[in-house]
Amino acid sequence: MTGMQANRNNGKTIEFKGGTLQAMTAVVRDPNVMKLADAMHAMLGGMGEFFAGEPTIIDLSGAALPERMDWSGLASLLRRYGLQPVAVQGIPEAYGDGARKAGLAVLNSDTLKTAPETSPKKVPSAASAISPEATPAAQVAAPAHEPATRTMVIDRPLRSGQQVYARGGDLVVLGGVSNGAEVIADGNIHCYGPLRGRALAGAQGDQTARIFTTSLGAELVSIAGVFRTFERGLPEEVAGRAALITLTGSGDKAQLRLDPLQLG
Structure with missing residues (x-):
């Protein structure tokens, strides 16, 4: 292969382009996997693959975190319903290594500032539910509402x-x-x-x-x-x-x- 051919092929190997990722935010208020599993079953009726592979950010900013987080169990539970956890936010620095070992990116406040304000977020959070059929636990992590036009x-x-x-x-x-x-x-x-x-x-x-x-x-x-x-x-x-x-x-x-x- 000539040098010109190699350069041409290398130029097509990878490209980096700016873009936006529309990701769901799962606002988790109690990271206990057993309690979370019960709450999600009550919310979604045990319907597996419910969310059809949507990328998901786990928000733990309002949770009381245990000394040892079961990151793998938490991610596995979300995948059971078709969510694809890709990152976590709202955790102290001491929990970062464990999250990264489980394959989750750790987002900080500076990272979040770059997120587009127009991204819609349906956020199922398996906190306490009003009933098995209706729950305010699924909160929307989004900027202040602007009238639809x-x-x-x-x-x-x-x-x-x-x-x-x-x-x-x-x-x-x-x-x-x-x-x-x-x-x-x-x-x-x-x-x-x-x-x-x-x-x-x-x-x-x-x-x-x-x-x-x-x-x-x-x-x-x-x-x-x-x-x-x-x-x-x-x-x-x-x-x-x-x-x-x-x-x-x-x-x-x-x-x-x-x-x-x-x-x-």
Whole structure:
């Protein structure tokens, strides 16, 4: 191989480009793996691979850390639900070596300042839940809410495995959302067909966001990070019917409300 050929090949071996990574933030308030496993099972109904491989930052800034952290157990538990833990934040320097040995990057405050303010974060935290079906433990780690200004319209049904995110605005789905599909919006979500997948409104923390559907059959709904799953079935008054979903209360008393929606 000539020197020119070698240089040309070496030039294509690797490139570094600036970019942004949209990562979920798991706000963990109690890192005890056993308690966390119970809380996540209550929140998500034991549904494995629920999050479909989303990169995740573990936030322990509000947790009381034990003398010895089970980093491998914590990461393994998150992977069980389809999360891919890539980094940890909010830990004292003394815990850094253990986290790195478990394959987690350690983020400090300077690193976090460079994160784009527009990244949506759905943050499931397995802290104490209101009930097995509704919990404010899933908090949104995001900048102060700015009013939604744009609307995305999807004029086709969404199939299992598909995901649509309306950044900075509302999402309107003219077809249905199948089981295993996911719709996310910083503002409201309007679904004019059957809503059978997952719907997450107010992804940037807008607690006034709402979810509207002409036929409710969702696996999970969320507003501003407060999740509710339906492994035990939907309430009879809204199952398969037009419904409006809103967030009521705040803090530990926040919960989702499902009301029949009168059309016409």
